[in-house]
Amino acid sequence: MLYLSTRGHPDRKHFCDILLEGLAPDGGLYLPEHYPQIDGAFLTRLRKAYHDQGYAELAFQILSLYIDDIPAADLKALCAKTYTAEVFGTGEIVPLRHLEEGLWLEALSNGPTLAFKDMAMQLLGNLFEYELKRRGEQLNILGATSGDTGSAAEYAMRGKEGVRVFMTSPHGRMSAFQQAQMFSLQDENIHNIAIEGVFDDCQDIVKAVSNDLEFKRKYKIGTVNSINWARLLAQVVYYFAGYVQATETNDQKVSFTVPSGNFGNICAGHVARSMGLPIARLVVATNENDVLDEFFRTGVYRVRGSADTHETSSPSMDISKASNFERFVFDLLGRNGQRTKALFSAALQTYGRFDLSADPLFADAAAKYGFESGKSTHADRLATIRDTYNRFGVTIDTHTADGVKVAREHRGDPAVPMIVLETALPIKFAETIQEALGHAPERPARFAGIEALPKRVQVMPADVQLVKAYIERHCQ
Numbered sequence: 001m002l003y004l005s006t007r008g009h010p011d012r013k014h015f016c017d018i019l020l021e022g023l024a025p026d027g028g029l030y031l032p033e034h035y036p037q038i039d040g041a042f043l044t045r046l047r048k049a050y051h052d053q054g055y056a057e058l059a060f061q062i063l064s065l066y067i068d069d070i071p072a073a074d075l076k077a078l079c080a081k082t083y084t085a086e087v088f089g090t091g092e093i094v095p096l097r098h099l100e101e102g103l104w105l106e107a108l109s110n111g112p113t114l115a116f117k118d119m120a121m122q123l124l125g126n127l128f129e130y131e132l133k134r135r136g137e138q139l140n141i142l143g144a145t146s147g148d149t150g151s152a153a154e155y156a157m158r159g160k161e162g163v164r165v166f167m168t169s170p171h172g173r174m175s176a177f178q179q180a181q182m183f184s185l186q187d188e189n190i191h192n193i194a195i196e197g198v199f200d201d202c203q204d205i206v207k208a209v210s211n212d213l214e215f216k217r218k219y220k221i222g223t224v225n226s227i228n229w230a231r232l233l234a235q236v237v238y239y240f241a242g243y244v245q246a247t248e249t250n251d252q253k254v255s256f257t258v259p260s261g262n263f264g265n266i267c268a269g270h271v272a273r274s275m276g277l278p279i280a281r282l283v284v285a286t287n288e289n290d291v292l293d294e295f296f297r298t299g300v301y302r303v304r305g306s307a308d309t310h311e312t313s314s315p316s317m318d319i320s321k322a323s324n325f326e327r328f329v330f331d332l333l334g335r336n337g338q339r340t341k342a343l344f345s346a347a348l349q350t351y352g353r354f355d356l357s358a359d360p361l362f363a364d365a366a367a368k369y370g371f372e373s374g375k376s377t378h379a380d381r382l383a384t385i386r387d388t389y390n391r392f393g394v395t396i397d398t399h400t401a402d403g404v405k406v407a408r409e410h411r412g413d414p415a416v417p418m419i420v421l422e423t424a425l426p427i428k429f430a431e432t433i434q435e436a437l438g439h440a441p442e443r444p445a446r447f448a449g450i451e452a453l454p455k456r457v458q459v460m461p462a463d464v465q466l467v468k469a470y471i472e473r474h475c476q
């Protein structure tokens with residue numbers, strides 16, 4: 001299997017070459033040359049693999065279709081090491097829970113940081129360690145986080161050989177729980193840098209350091225952001241796991257509703273569907289930051305600046321430029337790299353928008369690819385959290401609430417189960433749960449009292465030179 005760029009670059013690469021890279025050289029995103037097609041017999045084998053041998057075996061079978069430069073025995077061992085009941089809390093890894101007539105929740109948030117990003121990041125940590133060792137190389141991951149991504153990256157990379165993490169975050173602006181999660185890590189290869197500023201200051205610092213190409217090369221600076229193909233591929237697996245749990249035979253279909261921000265999670269659903277997994281519809285749920293909902297309703301993709309990005313109570317979806325969206329548009333345009341490039345590098349740069357409403361291909365987004373969309377607001381979140389608690393005794397987090405609200409509006413054919421992906425646990429967003437229910441959410445036992453643990457963090461002014469000097473000092 002070889003990988004190409006969504007912007008038409010002629011190079012083709014193997015999996016491990018793009019694993020450690022970010023964007024393709026022309027600024028595009030990597031995708032496989034084609035999506036491997038599964039037939040009924042293979043799906044039956046996958047069903048059996050999940051039920052008899054577990055999630056790790058299912059992951060191995062699917063990843064094998066996309067990775068031809070890691071020996072099978074090694075890949076199997078990496079999957080087995082990643083997807084364990086110890087790390088993910090249950091043997092099923094992503095158990096399905098029935099909520100109401102036709103509606104199910106797929107739990108993706110029982111990993112170390114209680115958000116679905118662990119599903120991919122834990123595998124990425126093991127893949128990075130494996131590949132860096134094989135090459136005799138090192139990598140220093142530099143990132144900016146306002147919460148979920150940074151902690152998932154740190155928990156995935158802690159103690160890994162050949163990898164260091166330098167994670168910037170806005171000083172004093174994350175919740176006490178999120179700070180405790182990250183800063184209590186005592187691993188030597190994990191560095192928390194709290195910047196006296198806001199999230200944008202952290203991001204500017206990361207950009208400035210990455211644009212200093214000499215520094216970047218000398219200190220082997222890399223990233224783990226959501227455009228990484230390996231993260232997306234790891235997410236494809238749980239669409240299969242959801243399907244085989246919700247169905248008994250391969251002629252049944254299911255639909256998924258996905259709380260979305262950067263379009264990474266639901267793009268993995270698009271890949272699974274393109275492989276032939278019987279998915280009827282893929283429903284994009286957004287919060288007040290509704291760029292994606294607007295596109296699927298109107299054909300106009302209009303990115304917003306940070307001034308027009310709302311701070312909401314589902315903060316991991318406060319995104320106004322969906323970094324993985326280009327992958328879907330490339331497929332929608334019949335994999336035309338030149339057109340994709342014109343839209344994403346020319347039109348978006350110049351006008352901040354593009355318009356496919358008059359293009360007959362836009363109708364394919366729903367008709368051929370199954371996409372629908374909807375949006376949810378703070379009031380909807382509160383009502384959905386309250387209603388789900390009162391009727392079923394189940395507490396859901398704010399992002400999952402956006403998903404449940406939109407899923408209820410898109411249920412469709414009662415014979416087709418609608419699966420909502422649960423993207424975080426409520427304890428991460430305790431304030432809003434308190435507002436909705438009048439009491440705090442339950443805290444998993446392993447997180448009891450983490451706010452009191454010793455913290456390992458360096459506070460710094462928002463100054464690129466100081467961050468560079470810190471990295472230099474800790475790369476000896």
Ligand SMILES: *Cc1c(COP(=O)(O)O)cnc(C)c1O
Nearest residue numbers: 260261262263264265316423424
């Ligand atoms: C990252 C995140 C999302 C959004 O996922 P995308 O892949 O960016 O669309 C939704 N919910 C939670 C809790 C997240 O951490």
